[in-house]
Amino acid sequence: DIDHVGGLASVLDGLKVRYVFDNGATSDTYAYRHFSREVSENRIAAGRRFILRRGDSIEGVKGVSILCLNPPAAWAKDHSVSVNDMSLALKVGFGGSAMLFCGDIGEKAISEAMLISPPLLKSSLIMLPHHGEKLSPWSEAFIDSVRPIYAVISQGRAAGEVSRSEDTQSLLSAKGIKIFRTNNGGSVFASMDGKNLSVDNFESKYNPGFFNRKIRPER
Numbered sequence: 001d002i003d004h005v006g007g008l009a010s011v012l013d014g015l016k017v018r019y020v021f022d023n024g025a026t027s028d029t030y031a032y033r034h035f036s037r038e039v040s041e042n043r044i045a046a047g048r049r050f051i052l053r054r055g056d057s058i059e060g061v062k063g064v065s066i067l068c069l070n071p072p073a074a075w076a077k078d079h080s081v082s083v084n085d086m087s088l089a090l091k092v093g094f095g096g097s098a099m100l101f102c103g104d105i106g107e108k109a110i111s112e113a114m115l116i117s118p119p120l121l122k123s124s125l126i127m128l129p130h131h132g133e134k135l136s137p138w139s140e141a142f143i144d145s146v147r148p149i150y151a152v153i154s155q156g157r158a159a160g161e162v163s164r165s166e167d168t169q170s171l172l173s174a175k176g177i178k179i180f181r182t183n184n185g186g187s188v189f190a191s192m193d194g195k196n197l198s199v200d201n202f203e204s205k206y207n208p209g210f211f212n213r214k215i216r217p218e219r
Contacts, residue, residue, distance in 0.1 A: 004087070004104060006031040012038035020044050021058065023071060023088050024051035052088055063194060065093040069100075069116060070109050084130065085109040091123060095194030098122070100146055102129035110138045118145040124197045125150040125190055132165030132181075140171060150178050150190075150199045157183040 005027075011017070012035070020039055026032065039049065052058075053073040058066035070089035075081045087103030100123035105113070110129065113121065126146050132153035143151075151172050153165055165181075172179050178199075180188045186202030 005035045009034040009038045012042055017042055020049045021052050023086050025086055063094055067091045070105055082106060094192040097124045097192040097197040099125040099190060101127045105129040110142050114138055121145045122147050127152040131155045132168045134167040148177055152188050153181045155183050
């Protein structure tokens with residue numbers, strides 16, 4: 001899907017990338033073909049492209065732990081599992097802080113994640129699954145297991161995208177979790193120094209008022 005790999009071609013085009021980690025899924029969509037072409041043009045050999053499954057860890061960055069929490073290996077051959085539920089979910093830790101990136105996981109993957117011990121899920125920041133949409137009765141229990149301080153919702157500015165995350169935003173606010181939305185502040189910047197986690201967005205960091213401007217050209 002374009003919201004799964006659509007932005008990765010630009011990352012590969014703009015940065016020097018040495019390794020690629022994905023879930024092994026392929027597609028005939030333009031977005032995937034563009035992504036694959038950029039992988040080839042970056043000369044990322046097969047030995048530097050890895051398929052991740054739950055329990056895999058990425059090592060090599062001093063002090064940093066990267067653990068794959070989804071998908072389970074058995075799902076690779078289960079055609080009933082949706083494309084969304086096959087999304088990678090990664091926990092990145094450094095010192096006393098951690099960030100949990102949930103991709104586009106849906107109800108099945110969230111309920112599966114609840115089988116993981118809560119201490120393993122606990123993270124200071126969560127990038128919410130499926131653009132912040134409330135997916136199932138598991139959603140609140142999942143948030144309670146993660147116990148985040150910050151939550152990031154990736155969504156566009158269309159009214160339909162914003163409205164589908166309203167229940168989740170109400171839930172997060174009631175729990176005192178600070179919300180960052182990409183449609184209301186732009187790109188989110190999160191950094192860990194081994195002791196603390198700091199989070200900011202494009203608007204407050206670089207261009208205050210940018211997302212509040214309304215421009216009406218003269219006719």
